[in-house]
Amino acid sequence: MAAKRKVLVEDEEEKSQILEYLHNVSQLQTSAKGRKYFHAVIQTTKDEKYRLVAFSPEKHNTYTMAANLNSPVQLKNAKFSPSRNGELEVIVDRSTSLEMVKQKLDFKKKKLDPPQQSILKSLSDLTEENMLVTLNVKLLNFTNEETEVYTRYGAKSVRNAIIADKSGTKTISFWGNIIPSVKQGSFYNLTNVVSKKFDENITLSTTTNTKALQIPIFDEVKEEDVPIQHAENIVITSINVITSYRCSNKSCSATFPIQELKGTFMKCSTCKMKQKVENIIKSTSAKAVCKTETDSNKQILISQQALENYLGEENNELMKDEDALEDHILTVENxxxxxxxxxxxxxKLESA
Ligand SMILES: [Zn+2]
Structure with missing residues (x-):
């Protein structure tokens, strides 16, 4: 099985034909870019399964039906791509076709557990990564300002904070639309929060399904020290500076290609709001691959604020020139x- 996985990684950009069983098709969801999608699980051998992400909402019914059948299906022109946590995902788009096949597979359709539900937990219960949980917490404080990064789902804003309940304290990253709806010192019911593990520390992250509902104050909140920041020396070996343009409607996070930004006004095709082109939110951030003491191929996202602060007043004009900024960063040794x-x-980015 390990060997098979390796082959798939090497062929990650290849379009492929896959014979499999389809399981657990989700409801339609909206990505940070405003694209509609759904996800599912495909079973490609007796024991091997992959998450499937489909950016073709018009096929949602077909997939839901196919998942309810016991017969296999064939995906043509689906693409394997590594997800953020390094696991392979199957990406489906408009060019992908799904066909029911008569052919029998040499393995049976497995009974899979139903999709994960967000369950109410205390912060001290969070010991594993990828737990999907609901929390009742106090937002103790934010640890940085809202900042822009370019992720594989497009440009997104992120703001970090410390939250606490009766059992303990954890750090959390609030992503996108949810940031304006949370305030320091208030109490929230947060749903669909996911746990992540960095080194030995569990931190939390909101998802596109997270909702923050303000709740009444509760008395005891256990405050303890949590690691908030981590600094290390790195060498940047490659970098891609990306400028993106986002809808000025703060509750929409659609991004626009630069070619659409013509004239005085434009209409966002996601939220339908017409707006002044000059108000569209421009952000410049970077993806980089670097060497650290422990990792020879660490991928990082450098926020807009980190780039601006690093460049300072004197080199600020480099923010407008992606190519020159890439050159500038690559000339720095450490x-x-x-x-x-x-x-x-x-x-925060500093020369060492
Ligand atoms: Zn919009």
Missing amino acids: FRITTGNNREICI
Whole structure:
């Protein structure tokens, strides 16, 4: 099985034909970019399964039906791609076809557990990564300002904070639309929060399904020290500076290609709001691959604020020139980076 996985990684950009069983098709969801999608699980051998992400909402019914049958299906032109946690996912788009096949597979359709539900937990219960939980917590304080990064789901804003309940304290990254709805010192019911593990520390992250509902104050909150920041020396070996343009409607996070930004006004095709082109939110951030003391191929996202602060007043004009900024960064021998809750996101960049 290990050998098979390796082959798939090497062929990750290849379009493939896969014979499999389909399981657990989700409801339609909306990504940070405003794209509709759903996910499911495919079973490709007796024991091997992959998460499938489909950016073709028009096929949602077909997939739901196919998942309810015991017969196999064939996916043509689906693409294997590594997800953020390094596991392979199957990506389905408009060019992918799904066909029922008569052919018998040499393995049976397994009974899979139903999709994970968000369960109410205390912070001290969170010991594993990838737990999907509901929490009743106090937002003790934010540990940085809202900052922009370019993720594989597009440009997103992120803000880190410390939350606490009666059992303990943890750090959390609030992503996108949810940031304006949470305030320091208030109490919230947070649903669909996911746990992540960096080194030995569990930190939390909101998901596209997270809702924050303000709840009444509760008395005891256990405050304890949590590791908030981590600094290390790195060498940046490659970098991609990306400028993105986001809808000025704060509760929409659609991004626009630069070609659409013509004239005085434009209409967002996701939220339908017409707006002044000059108000569209422009952000510049970077993806980089670097060497650290422990990792020869660490991928990081460098936030807009980290880039701006690093460049300072004197080199600020480099923010407008992606190519020149990439050259500028690559000429520096050593950097010291500071990451927040999320060890992938560089919030401070200094030359070491
Ligand atoms: Zn919009």
